Amino acid sequence: MFEKRIFIDRTAEKLTFLMASLSCILLVIIAWGLLKRSFPIMEEKSLADLLLTSSWKPLKGNFGFLPFIMGSLYVTAVAMMIAVPFSILTSIYLSEYAGRRIKNAAEPVIDLLAGIPSVVYGVWGILTVVPFVKYLAGLFGVFTTGYSVLSAGIVLAIMIFPIIINLSTEIFQSIPLELRNASLSLGATKWQTVKFVLIPKAMPGIIAAIVLGLSRAFGETMAVLMVAGNVAQTPGSLFDPAYPLPALIANNYGEMLSIPLYDSALLFAAFILLGIVLVFNIISKIILLRITRNTQ
Amino acid sequence: MDLKSHISVKNLNVYYGAEHALKNINIDIPDRRITAIIGPSGCGKSTLLKSFNRLVDSIEGVKVTGEVSVDGENIYGPDVEITHIRKKMGLLSQRPFPLPMSIYDNVAYGPRIHGTKNRKVLDETVEKYLKIAHLWDEVKNRLNKPASKLSIGQQQRLCLARGLAVEPEIILGDEPTSALDPKSSRAIEERFMELKNDYTIVIVTHILRQAKRLADYVVFLYLGELIEHGPAREIFENPKEEMTKEYIKGIIS
Ligand SMILES: Nc1ncnc2c1ncn2[C@@H]1O[C@H](COP(=O)(O)OP(=O)(O)OP(=O)(O)O)[C@@H](O)[C@H]1O
Ligand SMILES: [Mg+2]
Numbered sequence: 010m011f012e013k014r015i016f017i018d019r020t021a022e023k024l025t026f027l028m029a030s031l032s033c034i035l036l037v038i039i040a041w042g043l044l045k046r047s048f049p050i051m052e053e054k055s056l057a058d059l060l061l062t063s064s065w066k067p068l069k070g071n072f073g074f075l076p077f078i079m080g081s082l083y084v085t086a087v088a089m090m091i092a093v094p095f096s097i098l099t100s101i102y103l104s105e106y107a108g109r110r111i112k113n114a115a116e117p118v119i120d121l122l123a124g125i126p127s128v129v130y131g132v133w134g135i136l137t138v139v140p141f142v143k144y145l146a147g148l149f150g151v152f153t154t155g156y157s158v159l160s161a162g163i164v165l166a167i168m169i170f171p172i173i174i175n176l177s178t179e180i181f182q183s184i185p186l187e188l189r190n191a192s193l194s195l196g197a198t199k200w201q202t203v204k205f206v207l208i209p210k211a212m213p214g215i216i217a218a219i220v221l222g223l224s225r226a227f228g229e230t231m232a233v234l235m236v237a238g239n240v241a242q243t244p245g246s247l248f249d250p251a252y253p254l255p256a257l258i259a260n261n262y263g264e265m266l267s268i269p270l271y272d273s274a275l276l277f278a279a280f281i282l283l284g285i286v287l288v289f290n291i292i293s294k295i296i297l298l299r300i301t302r303n304t305q
Numbered sequence: 306m307d308l309k310s311h312i313s314v315k316n317l318n319v320y321y322g323a324e325h326a327l328k329n330i331n332i333d334i335p336d337r338r339i340t341a342i343i344g345p346s347g348c349g350k351s352t353l354l355k356s357f358n359r360l361v362d363s364i365e366g367v368k369v370t371g372e373v374s375v376d377g378e379n380i381y382g383p384d385v386e387i388t389h390i391r392k393k394m395g396l397l398s399q400r401p402f403p404l405p406m407s408i409y410d411n412v413a414y415g416p417r418i419h420g421t422k423n424r425k426v427l428d429e430t431v432e433k434y435l436k437i438a439h440l441w442d443e444v445k446n447r448l449n450k451p452a453s454k455l456s457i458g459q460q461q462r463l464c465l466a467r468g469l470a471v472e473p474e475i476i477l478g479d480e481p482t483s484a485l486d487p488k489s490s491r492a493i494e495e496r497f498m499e500l501k502n503d504y505t506i507v508i509v510t511h512i513l514r515q516a517k518r519l520a521d522y523v524v525f526l527y528l529g530e531l532i533e534h535g536p537a538r539e540i541f542e543n544p545k546e547e548m549t550k551e552y553i554k555g556i557i558s
Contacts, residue, residue, distance in 0.1 A: 108365060109365060185402070187398050187399075187400070187402045188402045188404070190360050190396065190398065190402075191396070191398065191402040191404065191464070191467075192404065192414070193360065193363065193391060194358055194360060194391050194394065194395070194396035194468070194477075195391065195392070195395075195414060195415040195418065195467065195468065195471050196388040196389065196391040196392030196415065196418065196419060196471060197388070197414075197415075197418045198388055198418075201418050205404075205406075205414070205418070206404050206405065209405045209406065210405040302451075
């Protein structure tokens with residue numbers, strides 16, 4: 010019996026280690042696969058040429074990714090600007106102000122929101138958000154089809170609400186009651202406690218939640234593809250159409266493969282996508298480190 | 306001993322949902338004395354302490370009836386501004402909870418939320434109360450470091466300084482030394498002895514020896530009921546109730 014227990018213990022360590030390394034290896038394999046398939050285009054063109062020019066004419070051999078990169082960045086930025094304040098305030102309400110009954114009612118609704126397939130968000134976006142944006146632009150005297158950065162940003166924001174809300178609510182609730190009491194007992198109001206104590210305390214977790222939402226928004230394909238307009242041009246305003254990277258890949262991969270380098274170009278796009286998400290993660294780690302060093 | 310009352314409790318009942326945690330409590334906490342609340346675990350000591358600064362009714366599902374008067378004002382009255390009540394009391398909890406900010410900002414937190422902005426005034430306040438808490442010499446060169454980097458004993462003295470910086474009249478301590486090593490505990494006890502000339506101090510403790518060392522007045526609770534209260538010497542040397550006798554002898558705990 011004794012021996013078996015120790016044997017299981019050792020096996021457990023090895024098995025968990027194996028599984029943990031497997032997920033790391035998987036990332037490397039995916040990155041390597043994408044990189045390898047994008048070699049043909051990288052041999053033809055300089056990196057600057059690919060990343061910083063705007064002409065996208067596959068038939069002529071012009072592959073400028075700038076409009077797609079900018080499209081992705083704009084759409085994501087708009088989504089984050091809407092989603093972050095809304096989600097953080099919602100989670101503060103849920104964890105600090107709402108009574109148990111409201112909390113119990115809100116949680117399943119938020120979970121449900123997270124479970125809606127992205128194509129449904131896309132259809133809903135076409136039916137309501139696109140006409141709304143078209144109307145809104147009209148008020149400013151701008152003509153647009155409605156398929157735009159703003160539409161995509163709104164739809165994306167709604168898709169990532171539940172991610173950020175759930176995570177940050179959990180983070181606020183993990184803060185010990187006594188820390189709140191420490192601030193309240195000095196005569197602080199509830200909002201002062203939230204602002205000066207709870208938000209700083211939760212900040213590392215909130216940033217992690219935001220980055221998760223950001224990565225999700227950045228890579229989201231279906232819903233964005235349906236409402237963004239998909240014009241290969243760097244958007245000049247909120248009402249212009251955009252063509253984010255995931256939409257580019259999903260719309261075109263597997264078609265027109267007779268065009269030289271097209272396949273390689275699309276896999277290069279996938280590689281950029283992965284690279285940018287990785288950069289987000291690294292930046293957030295650095296921010297996290299600085300915050301924890303200064304406050305926690 | 307002529308005891309002027311500072312906190313006056315009348316017919317206080319506290320319910321956590323269906324649980325009747327404090328049953329009809331009536332006591333007067335003497336002004337500028339150390340009062341110790343003693344009693345076995347779960348008897349309602351923390352609840353009584355938290356009802357003094359109304360932290361108890363911020364818990365969901367809690368019902369409070371009766372009166373607690375501080376300086377003659379019923380803090381459960383309808384027009385009471387709760388932040389003004391709490392400003393009158395500093396709280397030390399069982400474990401220190403430094404706020405997620407620097408040592409300086411922890412002490413300056415109270416004055417700041419009550420509107421002090423002048424840097425010079427804040428500097429003086431921080432220095433003054435860190436000195437009173439006997440922490441100044443240990444931290445004066447690293448005031449901008451996070452408070453969480455201090456040892457637990459230092460953190461508890463920081464929390465004391467933080468509480469004193471809002472210039473309260475009352476200090477509440479819920480087993481304030483129970484997480485500390487003997488030396489840090491003694492440091493806190495010594496601060497209490499120094500402070501009792503200027504402040505009304507109420508501490509919860511389950512260490513009878515600590516109660517004997519510190520207290521001028523003792524309140525003994527058992528299962529949510531007030532069994533006996535009176536000057537410390539009377540309670541420890543000549544308790545009237547059988548239950549108090551047994552608790553002090555260590556028969557019930
Ligand atoms: N938040 C709460 N919700 C429900 N019941 C509670 C809560 N806090 C305390 N109680 C109950 O109220 C009673 C008194 O608790 P209290 O914390 O005041 O006891 P205590 O004397 O401080 O105990 P200890 O010495 O263990 O700290 C206990 O029976 C406890 O179970
Ligand atoms: Mg207690």
